Amino acid sequence: MAAIFVHVSDIHFGQERDHVVHIHDDVKKELISDAAEVIAGLGSGATKGILVTGDIAFSGKAEQYVAAGKWLDTLAEGIGCPIHRVQMIPGNHDMDRDKLSVGGSKLLDFIRAGGAAEYEKVIANYDDRATLFSRFEQYGRFCIGYNCGLDLEAKYATNLRIEVGPNRWLRFVRLNSSLLCHGEERDDQPELVMGERQFVIPRYAGEENVVLAHHPLNWYKDAEDVRQYVRSRARVFISGHEHDPKVDIDRVEKDCDVMMLAAGAAVPFRSNDTYTFTYNILEFDWDDVTDNLVVTIHPRAWNPLKTCFEADDRRLGGREPRFTLGSPNFKKVCSAPTAAAKEEHVGVSDSAAEPNVEMVPAEGVETSPGELVPMPPDAEGYELALLRFFRDLYESERLKILVELDALPAKSNERMNQGLERRLFDWLVRDGRLPDINSMIDRLIGERKERDV
Structure with a gap:
């Protein structure tokens, strides 16, 4: 076929x-x-x-x-x-x-x-x-x-x-x-x-x-x-x-x-x-x-x-x-x-x-100096959540999710960029937090729509 x-x-x-x-x-x-x-x-x-x-x-x-x-x-x-x-x-x-x-x-x-x-x-x-x-x-x-x-x-x-x-x-x-x-x-x-x-x-x-x-x-x-x-x-x-x-x-x-x-x-x-x-x-x-x-x-x-x-x-x-x-x-x-x-x-x-x-490791892809993208988590719904997180949310909304789900280390001094966002997103998914991510995406988009009415 x-x-x-x-x-x-x-x-x-x-x-x-x-x-x-x-x-x-x-x-x-x-x-x-x-x-x-x-x-x-x-x-x-x-x-x-x-x-x-x-x-x-x-x-x-x-x-x-x-x-x-x-x-x-x-x-x-x-x-x-x-x-x-x-x-x-x-x-x-x-x-x-x-x-x-x-x-x-x-x-x-x-x-x-x-x-x-x-x-x-x-x-x-x-x-x-x-x-x-x-x-x-x-x-x-x-x-x-x-x-x-x-x-x-x-x-x-x-x-x-x-x-x-x-x-x-x-x-x-x-x-x-x-x-x-x-x-x-x-x-x-x-x-x-x-x-x-x-x-x-x-x-x-x-x-x-x-x-x-x-x-x-x-x-x-x-x-x-x-x-x-x-x-x-x-x-x-x-x-x-x-x-x-x-x-x-x-x-x-x-x-x-x-x-x-x-x-x-x-x-x-x-x-x-x-x-x-x-x-x-x-x-x-x-x-x-x-x-x-x-x-x-x-x-x-x-x-x-x-x-x-x-x-x-x-x-x-x-x-x-x-x-x-x-x-x-x-x-x-x-x-x-x-x-x-x-x-x-x-x-x-x-x-x-x-x-x-099949998703395969992103060979050689560097998202920030010295940091390679690992194999994406093998979780049902991962790709759709990734799309919604990066494409459909504002930067402040993505940061809100990472903060509220405790993905950001308290003493982190690393500059926020797409590479870091992606690594933290993947870490949350591997930690079993994909349902929480999806729930917050729905909530944040819903709140935004209510404000725009």
Whole structure:
């Protein structure tokens, strides 16, 4: 049974001006209805989540993420997946350019004048990194609730994998290609750098990587180095930014392929024949005969005459959207699945639960100097509570919960930040206090609503 995801990119919450807001709001509403109808008609597979390849917001402001969160909740409910099951990465519009300091501008100029060595010199310095990451403050507050927090050491991030066959997994790897953006970058004279610390992505027997990055490879100064690792370590590379849907299968060698999937924009700045409203429904499955990954793309595009989404037979494979990708890491598993294992996997996948979705340790993710994120607590309802705690509460409300539940040590002199909040939240969950957290979240949100009446 396939693992189904709705893939959206470049939604640009906050870009609407004047009368255009009505059209864009209508398109977003139609996208939800269309996705629900298409998935219901597939007949086989389970909806596992939503993939967002950047530019959730238009200018990285808090109110834009409030609107995005409400829309993502409605989309998740419409397609039948948990509202917290979203994998996201930042785009160039997810940074607040108003926060770029004079010092930050000098850092970007230094890197643009150089290359990978200059990038590493800046990123290796904690204070310089903090200057660049400060522009993603509101995005950071938003994404951490979805357990997709930014890696503050500018490394790759990965903490979710999906089982598509017996001992055959897809691991989602998130890259931040927007850290060096300033608003004037171009692809014909690349200025962005992905950086070795980020593109050296993991490789495990039995796992194939699906890499999410906002910018396609041609936007990086170190594109050839990035491409070398993508071709050898990834099975699917999904990007956004250019608003022009494309798919290409890179035949790396015998029994080894990479799908390069470039998304269109769910809500581009303007809609025409080239840059119209688009999104995708993706099915990831396992071919038990060839032991390969199968990706089926259902591209959807806006029909301006019918004012609705419909199947796009011109882009991303059109009428033949099924791709079988040579998957060498599947074949590295000690032994091929037995007939009994295949049968057992089918039975598990058909169940109503989600046994084939697994949170894994957030490798290398640093939330404050020297502090790594441990394995999330294994508690029912943890992910939903995490989302509500970080996305739906004000900072003062989160602090109130931590204080009232005695999570803050009496003599603590540590500066409060998202990393510390997350560690204290996880400590409370491990201590069996999740019901107390949920109760306080409900109470605080209720009190706020009463005050606003």
